[in-house]
Amino acid sequence: MTDPLIKAILDMDGDEAIRIVNERVAANEDPMGILDCGKEALTTIGELFExxxxxxxxxxxxxxxxxxxxxxxxxxLKSEGAESKGRILMGTVQSDIHDLGKNLVVLMLEISGFDVLDIGVDQTAEDFIEAIKEFDPHVIGLSGLLTVAFTSMQKIVAEIEKAGLRDGRKIMIGGSQMDDHVNKLVGADGFGTDAMKAVELSRNWCEG
Ligand code: B12
Known part of the structure; x- marks a missing residue:
């Protein structure tokens, strides 16, 4: 049987979805489980759109x-403590305005103790470079769900390198369509298809 929350989202019944979420929150259900239901519904919506x-x-x-x-x-969702584990710059790349996944990545990084600068969506190489100069991040996270985002990511990585800003930093890319092939194409140091992978990569790079 389809989970009632997933069903409500697929029925586009926002009021019912929020009612179920409030009920589950009041019953102390795991917040991550609730978000996972939402994610599953959006995956199905994407398939039906296709x-x-x-x-x-x-x-x-x-x-x-x-x-x-x-x-x-x-x-x-609870934060791990005050001391920053490292600085992470996050943004959705040029031509792409999907930000729900990026926002979850930002949230999970923040509650895992990282200091995050989120520069938003549709960000060019110049936008990233400017933010790197200001924020001096240890890790740069590029988010994108569209196939055209791969080309933007490739360009951003190349421009960061050209500006002499890559040394001493790691670049991760992410989105539901990322794989090893795209990672190599873009020239990133790592990739992830969920928020926990962003946390794992950042921990390895900042603590290791
Ligand atoms: C909601 C949605 C939209 C919303 C976005 C709202 C928003 N504020 O983000 C709107 C309506 C704006 C939209 C627009 C479009 N969309 Co859209 N959209 C979706 C949908 C259904 C869900 C995406 C989503 O938010 N999922 C929920 C989040 C929480 O899950 P997630 O994205 O997987 O997030 C995780 C990972 O991505 C990862 N992650 C994300 N960033 C990073 C970064 C790092 C560093 C790491 C490690 C991990 C990581 O962690 C996240 C959290 O766990 C997808 C379908 C799908 N299967 O993805 C299509 C989809 C992405 N869209 C698609 C399309 C085609 C479009 C449009 C072109 C439609 C149109 N004709 O206009 C436009 C493009 C607009 C643009 N220029 O960007 C296609 C893309 C196809 C392709 N191969 O390019 C998809 C796949 C649908 C489909 N199956 O056809 N869309």
Missing amino acids: KQEFFLAELVMGGQIFKDIADIVSPL
Whole structure:
């Protein structure tokens, strides 16, 4: 049987989804489990969009319901302590405006003790370079869900290198479509398809 929260999101019933989330929060359910349900629903919405059973309106509504859920659940995730484990610069790359996954990565990094500068969506190589100069990050995280994002990532990595800003830093890329092949193409140091991988890579690089 489909989980009622997933069903409510697939039915585009935001009120019902929020009611279920509040009920689960009151029952002390694991906040990450609630977010996972939201993620699963969005994956299905993406598949239905690909099959042309859903359209842009459903992508927009599904994305908004997920954001509303994340706004309720995120404050419940606990932070690990005050001392910064390292500085991470995060942004969604040029031509791509998907940010729900990036925002979760930022949240998980922050609650794992990292100091994060999030520069937002549709960010060019110049935007990243400017932020690197200001923030001096140990790790740079590039997010993107579209296939065209791979080209933007490749360009950003090349420009960071050209500007002499890569030494002493690590670059990670992420999004649901990342794999080893894309990682090599882009020239990053590591990749991840979920927020915990971003935390794991950052821990290895900053603590190791
Ligand atoms: C919601 C959504 C939208 C929303 C985005 C809202 C928002 N604020 O983000 C809106 C409606 C704006 C949208 C627009 C479009 N979308 Co859209 N969208 C989706 C959908 C359904 C869900 C994405 C999502 O947020 N998932 C929930 C999050 C929490 O999960 P996640 O992204 O996997 O996040 C994890 C990982 O990505 C990873 N991660 C993310 N960043 C990073 C970074 C690092 C460093 C690491 C390590 C990990 C990491 O960790 C995250 C948390 O665990 C996907 C389907 C899918 N399967 O992904 C399509 C999808 C990504 N969209 C798609 C398309 C085609 C579009 C449009 C072109 C549609 C159109 N015709 O206009 C536009 C493009 C706009 C643009 N220029 O960017 C396609 C992409 C196809 C492709 N190969 O390029 C998909 C795959 C749908 C499909 N199956 O066809 N979309």
